[in-house]
Each structure stands twice: as structure tokens, then as C-alpha cells.
Amino acid sequence: MDIQQKMRSGFQTVEGGLFSQVEKADVGGAAEALARAGGDNLGWADPFAPDDSLPQALKDIAIERIRSGLSAHYTHPTGDPQLKAAIARKCERQNGLAVDPNRNVLVTPGSDSGLLFAMMPFIGPGDEVLVLDPSYPSNFLNPQLLGGRAVSVPLEEENGFRLTRAALEAAFSPRTKMVLLTNPNNPTSTVFSRQELEMLAAFVREKDLVAVVDQAFEDYVFDGREMVTLASLPGMWERTITVCSLSKGYALSGARVGYLVADDRIMDVLYGSAVNVIGATNSTFQAVAAYALDHPELLEEPRRAFDRRRKAVHALLQGIPGVKSPLPESAYLTWADVSALGTAEEVAAYLMREAKVCVNAGTPYGKMGAGHIRIVHGCFLDEARICRAMERVRAALLQLSREKGLAEKTEEA
Numbered sequence: 001m002d003i004q005q006k007m008r009s010g011f012q013t014v015e016g017g018l019f020s021q022v023e024k025a026d027v028g029g030a031a032e033a034l035a036r037a038g039g040d041n042l043g044w045a046d047p048f049a050p051d052d053s054l055p056q057a058l059k060d061i062a063i064e065r066i067r068s069g070l071s072a073h074y075t076h077p078t079g080d081p082q083l084k085a086a087i088a089r090k091c092e093r094q095n096g097l098a099v100d101p102n103r104n105v106l107v108t109p110g111s112d113s114g115l116l117f118a119m120m121p122f123i124g125p126g127d128e129v130l131v132l133d134p135s136y137p138s139n140f141l142n143p144q145l146l147g148g149r150a151v152s153v154p155l156e157e158e159n160g161f162r163l164t165r166a167a168l169e170a171a172f173s174p175r176t177k178m179v180l181l182t183n184p185n186n187p188t189s190t191v192f193s194r195q196e197l198e199m200l201a202a203f204v205r206e207k208d209l210v211a212v213v214d215q216a217f218e219d220y221v222f223d224g225r226e227m228v229t230l231a232s233l234p235g236m237w238e239r240t241i242t243v244c245s246l247s248k249g250y251a252l253s254g255a256r257v258g259y260l261v262a263d264d265r266i267m268d269v270l271y272g273s274a275v276n277v278i279g280a281t282n283s284t285f286q287a288v289a290a291y292a293l294d295h296p297e298l299l300e301e302p303r304r305a306f307d308r309r310r311k312a313v314h315a316l317l318q319g320i321p322g323v324k325s326p327l328p329e330s331a332y333l334t335w336a337d338v339s340a341l342g343t344a345e346e347v348a349a350y351l352m353r354e355a356k357v358c359v360n361a362g363t364p365y366g367k368m369g370a371g372h373i374r375i376v377h378g379c380f381l382d383e384a385r386i387c388r389a390m391e392r393v394r395a396a397l398l399q400l401s402r403e404k405g406l407a408e409k410t411e412e413a
């Protein structure tokens, strides 16, 4: 019997690595092997990992919650009321959304589950979801798992990865049901401007679509950019689900706390199915998250660190023949075009071998990720360690560039 044949078609091609070689930086044993060998893993979008960056106030809350025994129990399946109230305050302060904590918020165990959950009521066999390309790999898989299909909306490098009406129109079909936007985008770090989002909102309204917006990276945008929440634009609240997380901003990835924000009509359905799908999110870390969201000053020091790091890493990637890497607009992801030096996998493997640094090959991020690598410069508390790792990356890329005949043999030889 072939058990796979009994599965829904969207699951039949999924590979988890038990029977095939899955060697992405965040799956499989490559990063762990590298760390054991004394190398540096710059492939996990997990701020300051693997170092201890948990503020004492947050540790104290977690410890107290365990000491009191409350940690052993369920919270309300849709979320701890205190956390939902803190989320509503944050949404008003940071997202320009007036949110009723009892009607418009659903707490989820991280935003990965939230992303699938947001799509589930809407996407089924034959439905198409417009997905930015490149963007977060799960954006391509989730529609498939639900029986639908992700359709790429290419973001052109020459155009600064900006979103255009022409690209949306080209991807649109009568089967299009949803637009999935990652803003700020992972891996390009692009922060979409108010003008781009107004254009997108008009497109979504005109075509009568639903929008899911992943704002996992919303907390750090640089150079005076405005972080606009699509749901706050006219006519978008009733057709948009906003997906947020404490993983990327508050460096609480292990806490597994994310949340969805949406209109009553959508939320009623999500609440009705939440108990079945989610149960409830980790009670200890919901208490921690509530405190964190009421203390946005916790973001200030990391913001300064990520700002310094993006500039330092950007500077180290300049002047390498065959490498193009713009200054990141947000958070702690550097995206580099290395297509002149080889495929994404070849360059990532070369860096692993020659620089002892694990980066992400760009291919899982969509067709436009071919020939690119992603570097997470938010890892480690020690900024000097990032710089040392990136100096090795620079030396290795220069060496590869020479091997490809692109760089002068003498340059930094």
C-alpha cells in the first residue's frame, strides 16, 4: 500500500527530511553540525540566538507564573484576557487599529500557526493566493496544504523590490481569492510604503479579495520609514486579517506567542474553530507577552543594535565583484544577489565550507530567490562575533569571485 496516495494532493509532495536530503539552514542537521565545529549559524531569524537576551523583568514574570502553579493550566482558548487587552493597546498605539480585545483578537502559538489559521476559512481546492516572490517560504506551502495554489507576484530587484499594480494584475485570475502580504518582507526586508499599500488596498477592494498581512517583522523599520498596517486603510478592516508575533521584535521566539487581529465577522468563525485547532497558547508566556507589549521601550536597545549591524554588514558586502546587496530597510535580514558566483545552494555551501558560516540559500523564498542568499545579522548578543563571521564571509566571497574570474587576483588576496 502507498500511504501517500491516500493523502490530499497538497500533502503528497511535501518533504520533511526523513526520506530525502533537506539541508536548508533552518531544517536538517547542517546548522547544528556547523555550530559543533565552531562555526557560526547566521541562518535563523531568531534575534540574539542562541544567547540569553531575555530581560530580567520578563524572566521574573515567567518564574512567578511557574511558582504560582498557574502555568500548568489552560487560559481561555482565544487568549488570556490580559494579553488580549495589551494587544488592543498595542494595535491602537502602533498599528492605528481600534480593536476590541474581546471581539477582534485571537492569540495563537506563534504566528506560523496563525498564518495557516487565517487562511483556512477562505482557501480550498482551486483557489489562488497571490504571494510576494520572494517572501517567507510558508507563504507558498500553506495555500497548497489547503488544496489551493500560491501564485507568485514577482518583486524586481532593479525596482527596489517595490510592489506594482502591473505585477498584481499579471498574477490575478478569476480564481484569485486572497492576497498574502509579508510586510516588512522576509527575506528582502522591504517596508512597503503608504502609497504602495494604498495601491494594493484599491486592488484588493476592486477585485473583492481577502488580505492576510504577516507583520511579524513590524517592530523595526529604519531610516524614517513609516510602518503602515494595511487593515488601517479605508475599506480594508472588514477584509483583512493581520498576523503578528512576539518572536521577531521582542526576541521571544521560543515563547510561541503570536496573534491575529480581524473584524468581528471573521473573528466569530475563528473563535468558533479556535478550540478545535489551537486549544490554547502557552499560559506562562502569554503573561510574559502581555508585559512585553505594554513596555515597547524593550525594543529600543535591540533597534539600535540592529541598525548598527545592518550598516556594518552592508559595508562588508560592498565592493565584492558579483555580489549585490542593498542596505536592509527593516529588522535584521540581509539579502544578497550572488547569482554571478553560482546558484544559491552552491554559494551557501561554499560559505559553509570556506567561512564556516551558515546562511540561507534563497530558493525556498520563491522563484525570485534563485541566486540569492539570506544572512541573519540579528544572531548572537556579541556584535563583534557577527562582524568576525561577516569578515570571513567577505573573504570567502572575494575568493569565490576570483575563482570565477570576476575579481582581480590581487584584491584582498
Ligand SMILES: Cc1ncc(COP(=O)(O)O)c(C=O)c1O
Pocket: 045, 109, 110, 111, 112, 113, 136, 182, 186, 214, 216, 217, 244, 245, 246, 247, 253, 256, 257, 258
Ligand atoms: C515572515 C515570518 N512570518 C512568520 C514567522 C513565524 O514566526 P513565529 O511562528 O515564531 O511567530 C516567521 C518566522 O521565521 C517569519 O519569518
